[in-house]
Amino acid sequence: MKVEKKRRKQKEAEKELQQKVGMFDKLPDACDACKKTFDKKDKSMVQSWNVVVREAEGAVRLYCPECWNAAIKAIEEVENG
16 A cells, blocks of 8 residues: 555656656746846856746746846835835
């Protein structure tokens, strides 16, 4: 019984990984806000840019650090009045 449960969990994990890998193909080549070009091979860009995945919509959004920080600041200003 434990073996079956372990196999089921492994299959679920594999399915989830395949879904996430499939979403990687939808990663844009530029910031969705300012259209600044994104280089998937640039390690510093990969580590500093922000990706928002909306699985239900099948959408992947990409934001450069400047646009991401501006959005966070705007949200904080709205929340603080």
